[in-house]
Amino acid sequence: MLYYLNFIAFLVVTAYALWVFYKVIHARITYIKLGKPEKLEKNTKARLKNILSLVIGQKKLLKDKKSGIMHVIFFYGAILVQAGTIELIIKGFVHGFELPVPYYNFFTLSQEILVGLVILAVIYATYRRYIEKLPRLQQTFRAGLVYWFLGFLMLSIVVTGGVEMVLFNEEPSVYKPLSTLFFWLFEGVSETTAYVIFYIGWWSHLLIILGYLIYLPQHKQAHEIFAIINSYLKRLHSPGKLSSIDFEDEEQEEFGVGKIEDFTQKQLIDLYACVECGRCTSMCPATASGKTLSPRELIIKLRDHLTDKGSVIAPNTVPWAPGNIFKTPRNYPIATARQEAAVATDGANALESNIGAELNLIGEVITEQEIWACTTCRNCEDQCPVSNEHVQKIIDLRRYLVLTMGEMRPEVTRTFNNIERQSNPWGINRKERINWRDEIEDVKVPTVKETDEFEYLLFVGSMGSFDNRSKKITQSLVRVLSKAGIKFAILGNDEKNSGDSVRRLGNEYLYQELAIENISNFRKYDVKKIITIDPHAYNTFKNEYPEFGLEAEVYHHTEILAKLIEEGRIKPEKEVKETITYHDSCYLGRYNDIYDAPRLILNSIPGIELKEMERNRQDAMCCGAGGGMMWLEEKEGTRINILRTEQALSCNPDTIATACPYCLTMMSDGTKAKGVEEEVNTLDVVELLEKSL
Secondary structure, three states, rough: OOOHHHHHHHHHHHHHHHHHHHHHHHHHHHHHOEEEEEOOOOOOHHHHHHHHHHHHHHOOOOHHHHHHHHHHHHHHHHHHOOHHHHHHHHOOOOOOOOOOOOHHHHHHHHHHHHHHHHHHHHHHHHHHHHHOOOOOOOOOOHHHHHHHHHHHHHHHHHHHHHHHHHHHOOOOOOHHHHHHHHHHHOOOOOOHHHHHHHHHHHHHHHHHHHHHHHHHHOOOOHHHHHHHHHHHHHHHHHOOOOOOOOOOOOOOOOOEEEEEOEEEEHHHHHHHHHOOHHHHHHOOOOHHOOOOOOHHHHHHHHHHHHHHHHHHHOOOOOOOOOOHHHHHHHOOHHHHHHHHHHEEEEEHHHOOHHHHHOOOEEEOEEEEEHHHHHHOOOHHHHHHOOOOHHHHHHHHHHHHHHHHHOOOOOOHHHHHHHHHHHOOOOOHHHHHHHHHHHHHOOOOOOOOOOOOOEEEEEEHHHHHOHHHHHHHHHHHHHHHHHHOOEEEEOOHHHHHOOOOHHHHOOOOHHHHHHHHHHHHHHHHOOOEEEOOOOOOHHHHHHHHHHHHOOOOOOEHHHHHHHHHHOOOOOOOOOOOOOEEEEOOOOOOOOOOOOHHHHHHHHHHHOOEEEHHHHHHHOHHOOOOOOOOOOHHHOOOOOOOOHHHHHHHHHHHOOOEEEHHHHHHHHHHHHHHHHOOOOOOOOHHHHHHHHHHH
């Protein structure tokens, strides 16, 4: 009788858990479908390769070796130990059952080793979160709940294993090292007591698994499902390419994202894929400098808002489940204030209302301070182990503010007006764009109108044309190119702003106008190859302009210079006895994987000692100028360029080298703010190269 009751109870609780799991997953998918469909590139091979690298190989997780190895143990330990779980569940009905696997003793040993490794990983994870208190990890009970699930699940395996050894009069075994410990603990108890302990352990194991099944899709552990989907659907094009808006679509009345359902379905999958690990926030320059923005909190708030709003738009999708006792606290300051006000007037009934669903996405869920704090450096995306894309979401929110609401900071308005009227952010007369070449006496710099023979178009950009400091980079470059015998020309006063800052600040309409005008000029003068000193222009020309018709090879000046050195067309010979630390530009590095070319140039110069900052290459910190922030004042916290300059100064350099006029400006301002501008130079790599020629 007890056997049948046990079996019926097993069927009931298992069926209920599976039903709840299905209903919650179905609800999440329903909420995701509220978003707009998105056309994704069709390349199954590349997508499967992402699964192999990011999910199976845990590539992103292993960027942090300690937590990466710990997660690998969790991931594979939890999967492989399921064979033992199947065996244990069957043992609840067939005592002494053994899986029909070859070399069963070694199978048992492998299961015990896996259990031991997972327990050790749980202990280490608990230490990192609650004792070491790693800053990027949340220290709440809910954040570490998975440790309790895993820890007690593993414990139930070896407890039942030890009791089984007592029931079947087994001897201690090297193949069951952990179970043997509990065999010694329970040795001598009566058979009835042993069976009671076995079934306590058996039901504990079952209920933990089924409880976790209910818990998983309702909280951050949902990443175990959605991260796999997210990795498969990961964009295959360059991260330097933002989505565009079709302004010819007459049905579009609003532009950008003003409601959670305005995001694409792929963007909404990101929200449920988030594991809340905080790697994004730990690397974010805005967070580090005391700004409101935290990439993790941005994703969490968007996720919670989607869940709240989805449950209203699509009600009755989720049944009551035990997991709801672990309800995620909503991190909406506005919602909290509203709830308190509602309770004051409407009493306890107000607690039942879904305040989160009623909030405005911009201003209440995500504040404007957060939206305008992002430098679009992609440090967050580079670190994210589940392939979340933060930058596009922030740009979409900016687009709504700029194009639909017409609400933006005064500096943003001024920048747009200046670029629209004079094609540069300062509003300097556009006819002065070519004046920089008058300051060069020994080199002739022809415009495309003045020569028919040129291999490369040198796109000078607004910084290289108008900014007094950046003009020196342009002048150094043309002298070096001339020395190497490179035939080049410039557009002169016909050159327009590249539009990078405009696009990243949310004015997609003006960006597309500039792109079309620039491409028209390139075609007019039959431009086939483009060189630029500006990584931002380089990125938009290379990755974004092709969508609007550009057909040309695009080079950053460091790529050309490195090639000329390798070919022997320029030979650095004069010794430059300086200690150099090189700052990686975000748009050159993380956006376009150009890390080696600038270093090749520096290492080719006799006398230079290159010292790397602690944060370099993919992990390099932003200078603070990206995403249009060059033209905005930082009103919160510390200036980002100060933090980056401090990191550079920790190398005790004679010179801080850059390969971007924006970065050079920010690092120069940083040395001035630190009062070391007389001791520490800031130079572009081409200026250092020219010293050696």
